[in-house]
Amino acid sequence: MSVIQLENVSRAFTVTSRTGLRRTKREVRAVDNLSFTVGRGEVVGYIGPNGAGKSTTIKMLTGILVPSGGSIRVAGVDPSRNRMKLAKRIGVVFGQRTTLWWDLPLKDSFAVLQKMYGVSRARHAENLATFVELLDLGDLLDVPVRQLSLGQRMRGDIAAALLHDPEIVYLDEPTIGLDIISKARLREFLAQVNKDRQTTIILTTHDLDDIEALCSRVMVIDHGHKVYDGTLTGLRSSQSAPRTLVVDLAASLPPITIDGATVTKVDGPRQYLTFPTTTSAAPLVAQIAATYPLQDLTIAEPTIESVIARIYANPAPVTD
Amino acid sequence: MAESTSLRRAMAWPGQYRMLVMMWIRSSLAYPASFALTLVSTMLITGTDFVAVVLMFSHIESFGGFSLGEMGLLYGTASMTLGLADLATGSIERIGQRIRTGELDVWLIRPVPAFIQAVADNFALRRLGRPFQAGLVLVIALGHIELDWTVAKGIVLVVSMLTGSIIFGAIFVLGAAFQFISIDSAELANSFTYGGQQLTQYPLSIFGKDIVRAVTFIVPLAFVNYYPVLFVLGKPAPLGLPSWIGLLAPAVAVAMIALASVAWRGGLRRYRSTGS
Numbered sequence: 001m002s003v004i005q006l007e008n009v010s011r012a013f014t015v016t017s018r019t020g021l022r023r024t025k026r027e028v029r030a031v032d033n034l035s036f037t038v039g040r041g042e043v044v045g046y047i048g049p050n051g052a053g054k055s056t057t058i059k060m061l062t063g064i065l066v067p068s069g070g071s072i073r074v075a076g077v078d079p080s081r082n083r084m085k086l087a088k089r090i091g092v093v094f095g096q097r098t099t100l101w102w103d104l105p106l107k108d109s110f111a112v113l114q115k116m117y118g119v120s121r122a123r124h125a126e127n128l129a130t131f132v133e134l135l136d137l138g139d140l141l142d143v144p145v146r147q148l149s150l151g152q153r154m155r156g157d158i159a160a161a162l163l164h165d166p167e168i169v170y171l172d173e174p175t176i177g178l179d180i181i182s183k184a185r186l187r188e189f190l191a192q193v194n195k196d197r198q199t200t201i202i203l204t205t206h207d208l209d210d211i212e213a214l215c216s217r218v219m220v221i222d223h224g225h226k227v228y229d230g231t232l233t234g235l236r237s238s239q240s241a242p243r244t245l246v247v248d249l250a251a252s253l254p255p256i257t258i259d260g261a262t263v264t265k266v267d268g269p270r271q272y273l274t275f276p277t278t279t280s281a282a283p284l285v286a287q288i289a290a291t292y293p294l295q296d297l298t299i300a301e302p303t304i305e306s307v308i309a310r311i312y313a314n315p316a317p318v319t320d
Numbered sequence: 321m322a323e324s325t326s327l328r329r330a331m332a333w334p335g336q337y338r339m340l341v342m343m344w345i346r347s348s349l350a351y352p353a354s355f356a357l358t359l360v361s362t363m364l365i366t367g368t369d370f371v372a373v374v375l376m377f378s379h380i381e382s383f384g385g386f387s388l389g390e391m392g393l394l395y396g397t398a399s400m401t402l403g404l405a406d407l408a409t410g411s412i413e414r415i416g417q418r419i420r421t422g423e424l425d426v427w428l429i430r431p432v433p434a435f436i437q438a439v440a441d442n443f444a445l446r447r448l449g450r451p452f453q454a455g456l457v458l459v460i461a462l463g464h465i466e467l468d469w470t471v472a473k474g475i476v477l478v479v480s481m482l483t484g485s486i487i488f489g490a491i492f493v494l495g496a497a498f499q500f501i502s503i504d505s506a507e508l509a510n511s512f513t514y515g516g517q518q519l520t521q522y523p524l525s526i527f528g529k530d531i532v533r534a535v536t537f538i539v540p541l542a543f544v545n546y547y548p549v550l551f552v553l554g555k556p557a558p559l560g561l562p563s564w565i566g567l568l569a570p571a572v573a574v575a576m577i578a579l580a581s582v583a584w585r586g587g588l589r590r591y592r593s594t595g596s
Contacts, residue, residue: 059425062428063428064425064428064429064592065592065593066593068593083428084430084431084432084433085431087429087430087431090429092429094422094425094426096422097421097422097423097426098426099426101343103347104343104347108343108346108347111343112339112340112343115339116336116430116432118431
């Protein structure tokens with residue numbers, strides 16, 4: 001069952017630029033003919049470079065922005081026409097700005113949201129107790145939001161977005177600026193919520209570890225077009241980014257010469273060889289072991305950054 | 321069908337407004353001393369306005385045909401209506417800032433109209449300073465005016481406070497709506513609201529006919545208090561207008577609500593379709 005459906009959605013902006021006295025108006029398509037569906041309970045990583053159209057898509061999905069073309073259904077309704085009705089069924093976290101009230105203690109913000117969203121007292125108390133425990137908010141409830149650290153505030157914001165049991169949650173850069181431990185805890189929490197509540201999660205991020213940890217599906221957008229939609233593994237292999245063989249020899253030797261792999265770096269006894277994803281590693285290893293004093297060896301998968309960099313450099317719109 | 325749902329939604333607005341306002345009041349009362357100080361200082365600052373008028377009257381007998389007591393009535397109604405409008409809707413003037421920082425989006429993802437959130441945002445009880453001070457001036461002024469009070473005059477005076485507040489409130493909203501087009505135009509609205517209060521605290525006849533025409537037919541500030549007060553005091557209206565023109569204040573208020581509502585919706589629609 002799909003909870004989000006986009007069909008040929010476009011969003012154009014008019015950009016006025018001024019050169020000398022002449023003003024020229026130019027139409028920019030932030031999102032161009034975008035189609036996809038998201039099923040209930042999916043966790044989708046929505047990634048792309050700055051200005052690719054991620055935020056524009058999210059704003060259309062929440063009903064803030066009206067699309068200039070195409071049709072959108074979220075939880076069965078047209079977001080821009082039923083914005084306030086839809087609001088009760090979605091949760092949004094804007095990584096860069098808070099949805100909480102700056103001068104209010106965290107618990108007062110939560111109390112206001114309870115009334116605003118019309119959540120029953122019992123349900124609110126139950127959710128609050130869960131989130132306080134999972135997000136470790138106990139000591140923060142009486143602290144005004146402006147005094148919270150970025151990581152604490154983000155935890156508060158995420159709890160706020162989930163208190164009304166939304167079916168769909170949009171998270172825009174939820175881990176931006178957080179330390180490694182906070183990031184890990186947040187990812188764990190989101191995975192838990194998705195599992196327990198079947199909450200659909202759309203995550204935009206620049207942190208590819210977020211995707212790695214959470215998302216069963218990745219969508220890559222660039223210049224308003226969808227350039228990839230599928231699994232993370234598929235994303236890696238689709239671009240046939242080279243894999244790396246890290247070889248530790250017994251001594252510093254000249255670069256290894258074998259068929260099917262090339263040395264990219266020599267660091268004393270350690271040598272780095274790259275080979276295409278399509279080549280099997282086993283024969284390469286056998287060859288090296290037969291002719292060189294091999295001590296240790298690791299195979300590094302292409303980093304997701306390098307895969308995405310290749311997509312951006314070399315976009316091939318998906319056909320589906 | 322559609323109408324009944326929008327009516328039902330509109331019925332929820334007062335409750336939503338009250339809920340947000342109570343939240344802000346609670347948060348401002350968290351620091352009672354600071355609250356009391358700002359309240360008193362607002363009263364004193366706005367009070368100096370009228371002190372200037374009183375000092376002026378130590379040299380003259382009447383000003384634009386108004387005695388000191390009558391001036392007090394005019395000043396009190398101007399200050400009271402602006403004060404109440406500022407209390408209830410003044411926060412909306414910061415919409416430009418919200419647009420600039422993108423915080424308006426936060427309001428748009430909530431199940432409460434952005435307008436309600438905008439007028440209730442940062443609701444400050446300390447803004448009661450002006451209505452308190454205005455109430456004080458009014459009580460004193462009414463004690464100094466010799467007038468044959470009738471029930472009709474009493475009703476006109478009381479109703480004019482309400483309609484005057486609505487007119488000022490609508491100007492606040494119009495100014496905010498204009499910020500969707502020109503983000504830095506907050507000062508423009510201020511010139512009509514705070515500037516308008518400065519204007520309407522004096523008998524408009526002293527400003528010349530063009531100003532009187534402008535505040536009658538273009539920005540209807542004259543209906544906030546001047547025309548109703550003229551009616552109550554039994555003074556003739558300027559520009560050869562009938563003396564009952566003050567009774568049109570409720571109609572002007574309704575028209576201003578309609579205009580402000582259209583402008584606000586238009587502004588929001590523009591924001592949602594341009595995303596700027």
